[in-house]
Amino acid sequence: MAEGAASDTPPPRTGGEAGRRPNRAALAVVLATAAVSVALLVLYASGVEGGRDDAGLIYGRDFVNLHLAGRIIAEDRLPVLFDNAAYMEALRAWLGPGYSVHHWSYPPSLLWLAEGFGRLPYPVALLIWTLAGAGLLILALRVCGVPAWLGALACLSPAGLLNILAGQNGFLTAALFLLAVLATVASRPLGAGLAWAALTMKPHLGVVVLPWLLASRRWGAIGAGTLFLAVLVGATIWRYGTEPWVLFVTETMPFQRRVLEEWQDVLTYLVPTLFMQGRLLGFPTEVAYALHAGGVALAVWLLVHGWPRRDDLRDTLTWIALGTFAILPYSFVYDLVLLQAVLLLWIHEPEKLFGTRQVARGAALWCLAWVLPFASALIAASVNLQVAPFFLLLMLWCRARAARRERRGGVGSAG
Secondary structure: OOOOOHHHOOOOEOOOOOOOOOOHHHHHHHHHHHHHHHHHHHHHHHOOEOOEOOOOOEOOOOHHHHHHHHHHHHOOOHHHHHOHHHHHHHHHHHHOOOOOOOOOOOOHHHHHHHHHHHOOOHHHHHHHHHHHHHHHHHHHHHHOOOOHHHHHHHOOOHHHHHHHHHOOOHHHHHHHHHHHHHHHHOOOHHHHHHHHHHHHHOHHHHOOHHHHHHHOOOHHHHHHHHHHHHHHHHHHHHHHOOHHHHHHHHHHHHHHHHHHHHOOOHHHHHOOOHHHHHHHOOOOHHHHHHHHHHHHHHHHHHHHHOOOOOOEHHHHHHHHHHHHHHHOOOOOHHHHHHHHHHHHOOOOOHHHHOOOOOHHHHHHHHHHHHHHHHHHHHHHHHHOOOHHHHHHHHHHHHHHHHHHHHHOOOOOOOO
16 A cells, blocks of 8 residues: 555554653663763773873774865865775874774765864864764654653663764664654655655665565655655765765775775674674685575565564564664674664563563563673674674564564564
């Protein structure tokens, strides 16, 4: 059935209605990890001298890329962003010789943000970036039915902490995902299209979204998203020309693949995918891809069997988030802020997330999922095991089983 008018569509079920108390064990873990995050942030700040941490990196680490891009644009040297040697020369001219290797990895549509932040002093730009992202995430969770105080705790979750330390975009992408899915499920095509277009700042995150939009015939969201994306691309070409788009396809995308396949050490611990599991085990690249392909096949099968109800926001967000991170060969633990946000939609009934009648078992699995971003990186660094992709597949299996039970009118399904 084609997407109907908002007036003909019942409001989406969020699963996060006010007045429902969080599961005590789950809430205790959320509070504990938030306290640990605050302590770690204080400890980290105490070790920062002259704007550098103990490793010699400027605070905010990866935000350096966005700020440096703005500086390069201001100097009218845009092609430098797509030349890794020239980019590192510009970075080290700013932050000193021997500074850690960085690279620009975003599509040209993000140049607007880079140019704006590049006009500000680095500390001010980083503060605005972090607080604005956190604020938008709290707002997005609030409209999805999660109280603001719980949304604030999501910003201090394990993935949230990593996002803050790295100066990354996990808050922004998670917020846009929440708002985009909410608007789509509620049949508000303009809002959905605007949010989906903005999310093309990380186009690979659409690996599940686009097939879902097409298969569920969300024509309004698709049409509005296409229109807003065309406007965004057109405005970017008007402002920066076509060369950045050409260089993004011919230089940036191949370089990103080399990063995935060749970079060593910390990167291999922070990419929680089956492909990286293969690399950690020393498999040849082709074998690592084959391992990942097996996981993708299983994930697709589970996604098909766990297809979410059309009007259920919580089920849909869970289905998309789990499917996206199970399928992608290239994602980072700080991207899992979206998973932390989704988990909060189930905090008052974690047993339903995992399709079990046993509240204690559901709460235990929920707590494991909550600490997964941190545990995944720690375990990978310790024993070369990426637990995250296996746990995500387990969660997908639980959701598919719950969906089957619900279709049969059984008990223990989500809802």
